[in-house]
Amino acid sequence: MSQSQQSTAGAEGNENEFQVSSESDESETEAEQQTNEQAETPNPNPNPTPSSAEGDGSQALKKRKRTSKVWKHFKENSKKEVHCKYCKRCYKTVNSGTTSHLLRHLKSCGKYKRFIGNTSGLIPINESGDGAVEAASPLWMNGKWDPMKDRELLANVIVGHELPFLFAEYSLFHKYMKYNNPLHQKVSRTTITKECIKVVESEKDKLKKVFQNVDRISLTSDCWTSNRTVGYMCLTAHYIDEDWNLQKRIITFKDLSPPHSGEVISDAILEAIRKWGIEDKIGTITLDNASSNDKAAGLLRLSFEARDRLHFLGYFFHIRCCAHILNLVVQDGINKIEKYLSAVREGVKYLKKSEGRLVKFGEIATQLGISTKRALCIDVKTRWNSTYHMLDVAIHYKKAFKGYALRDFNFEWLPEDVQWDQAEKVCKLLAVFCATTKIFSGTSYPTSNLFLVEIFNVKLAICQAYEADDVFTQEMGAAMYMKFEKYWGEVNVLMAVAAILDPRLKMESVNFVFKIVYSGYEVQSRVDEAKHKLRALYDMYARKYVSSSESTESTDSSSGPSSLAATDSHLIDVWQHMETTWSNGQADSDLDNYLKEAVFQHRKTTPFDVLKWWKTNAIRYHILSKLARDILCIPISTVASESAFSAGGRILDDYRSSLKEDVVESLVCGGDWIRANMRAELQTLQHAANVEEDLNVQIPMSQLNIN
Incomplete structure (x- = not known):
């Protein structure tokens, strides 16, 4: 041989x-x-x-x-x-x-x-600059290299980054893996599909165990139509975990049978929460303002009332999406002033239609000392935030517009000084709505204690526009004011209660904001309503947790006068006297002590975590902290559910539209669960495309084969 x-x-x-x-x-x-x-x-x-x-x-x-x-x-x-x-x-x-x-x-x-x-050990994963690394999860190597673990990690990559199953068969990817590990074997698309489903099922079992330790869960739901004109419903669960961290998980992404009526939506939601075993833990549900959602909320309420599982005394069961309310408010205002914005819009369109015009426009801006890092954009009339960005950028280049009009005699859409003033007023007002919507729509969504302050800023801006001297601003402010008043009363109580549970705000903030938001004759009644409902909620929690603690104490035979009777009978009279004294006296409750204390002073320069504050003070406010924990996790926006439709659109693109409904649900939900376990958000194909558009890499012309 x-x-x-x-x-x-x-x-x-x-x-x-x-x-x-x-x-x-x-x-x-x-x-x-x-x-x-x-x-x-x-x-x-x-x-x-x-x-x-x-x-x-x-x-x-x-x-x-x-x-x-x-x-x-x-x-x-x-x-x-x-x-x-x-x-x-x-x-x-x-x-x-x-x-x-x-x-x-x-x-x-x-x-x-x-x-x-063959050497047992672990591979530590250090967080890189982009932060997209699993939090505190080193890879353990138990014994020899495990091909099944290799498949599992690859399945996590595909599901978490929303990659196609065929990614496992890419030749260059296999070549790269073979270089790093000669023992790596190519995995077929069918095999990796089964592995992805297995990974999702494992994450689902973990999430079910988490839900078992959660007392209260709030839901958000919204509907979406795919490129195949198939309707999907997304259901997202919001809760606070054992470490007092605000969490959200997509628990359902399923197709709905037409028509998408209130009955169909309510049945789908009930079926989902029963499968997860959380039907007794649902506190609120947040929906948009569609009539079918109103009917679905009514049917769900009847179902929970029939089983005596309506939490928060039924005060906050159905929450209307404030992001949709703000959108309706702004759209009504912009429709009134549409004719005043035509000059700016048409001027931007004229420049955007020709690359040569844009180059010339940029040269003029540079000569005038205007930064050219901001690009002109055309708005979409159905999206008011795009109108805000269009006006904001156009105002930035106001002098450049004037300079370009002097050089191009075909440019007929130069706004006059009055129109520029009107655009600046609109932009100033929309900036307030944009900032508030950004908070409502944030990836790391805020706790409900911040909503009252944001709505106060919106109402104040609307009132200022409504009371302005010029007719232009009054028309826009009046339309916004009427729409705002229509929807404000339905969410004000929740915002007020959540603000009171913020140690920096308490009752003083509610008194101050309600004086601005409501008319003088109804301010006190609104404040009293918030106080009454907060007191009622606290009393309910007190009865629940005090009775449970008393039942626990009654099982302890080593304490109390009964245990003393056998050995120290002469102390029975003393204990009876003390029990009479306790019953006659009325100690201050957690809520009373909390409201009596001065507001917590916190510097605005540093972020404030209200959940961390309540976690630290849970011993002082044993009952009130439990109420705060459940109230602060209530979302007032369905953006968390709407964001899942972006993932659904990326998964159900034109090339993968034949995926089965259960596979689509596994990919959307599983990707959300895997990303939620990461320290930072994983980069999907859409995120990568947005980043690569901003890359400015100089390519040597000698490397390009240009004929």
Whole structure:
């Protein structure tokens, strides 16, 4: 048998036998090193005999000790050859003593890599600059390299980053993985699909266990139509975990049978929460302002009332999406002033239709000292925020518009000074709505204690526009004011209660805001309503948790006067007297003590985590902290559910529109669960495209093949 055949046979041998032989070879090498070290040790005899000086000991003294770690993996024979302990490949020794060729062999030796895989340990993952790394989750390697673990990690990549299943079969990806791990094997699309479903089911089981330890869950839901004109409903659960962190998870993304009536929506929601086993923990549900959603909320309320599972005394069961309310308010205002914005819109369109015009416009702006980092944009009439961005950028280039009109006589849409003033007023008003909507629509959505302050800013801006001197601003403000008054009363109580539970705001903030929001004759009644409902909620929580604590104490036979009666009967009168004193006295409740204390002073320069404050003070306010925990997790926007439709659109694109409904639900929900377990948001294909559009990489023209 040739040397190469022997090497192949050795590679295909039993792995255990290979490991034993490797360990024995290594022990032999250590014995040789010990012999060399003993030979290099100076002779303690100061007068050595000639025989000892001329013997092997003197030769050993002249031999240089090998310090390279590579010799742990190679063995030298009498023919001045070294062979790898793992694959038995032989190399000639070099007189200079260099070991570079041996190190290169170890990097490509498959048997050595298998030996390394047999060592138990973990691979720490350090967070990179982009932050998209799993939080505190090193990869444990139990024993040898596990191909099943490799598949599991690949399935997490595909589901979390919303990649197609065919990604596992990409040739270049397989080449890259093969370079990093020669043992990696290509996985078929069918196999990785099954693995992805298995990963999602595992994450689902973990989430069910989390829900078992949660007392209250709030829901948001919205509907969406895919490119196949199939209607989908997304249901998102919002809760606070054991560490007092605000969490959200998509629990359902399923197709709805037409028509999308209130009955169909309510049945789908009830079916979803029953599958998850959380039907007794639902506190509120937030929906948009569609009539079908109103009917669905009414049917759901009847179902919860029938089972006596209507929490918060039914005050906040159905919450209207404030982001939709703000959209309706702004749209009514913009429709009144549409004719005043035509000059700016048409002027931007004229410049955007020609690249040459944009270049010339940019040169004029540069000459005038205007920064050209902001790009002109055309608005979409159905999206008021795009109108705001269009006006904001156009105002930035106001002088450049005037300079361009002097050079291009075909430019007929130069706004007059009055129109520029009107655009600035609109932009100033829309900036308030944009800031509020950004908070409502944020990825890390806020707790409900911040909503009252934001709505106050909106109402104040609308009132200022409504009371303005010019007719232009009055028309816009009047339309917004009427729409705002129509929907404000339905969410004001929740916002007021949540603001009171903010230690920086308390009752003083409600008194101040309601004076601005409501008319003088109804301010006090609105404040009293918020107080009354907060008190009623606290009393309900007090009865629930005090009764549970008393039942626990009653089972403890080692305390109380009954235990004393057997040994210290003379103290019975004392205990009876103390119990009478307790019943006659009325101690202040958690709520009373909380409201009596001064507001918590916190610097605006640093962020304030209201949940962290309540976690710290849960011992002081045992009952009130439980109420605060449930109130602060109530969302007033369906944006969390709407964001899932972006993922649904990326998964159900024109090339994957034939995916089955259960696979689509697994991918959307599973991707959300995996990303939620990360320290930072994973980058999907859409995120990567947005980032790459901003890249400014200089490509040498010599590298381009341009004819």
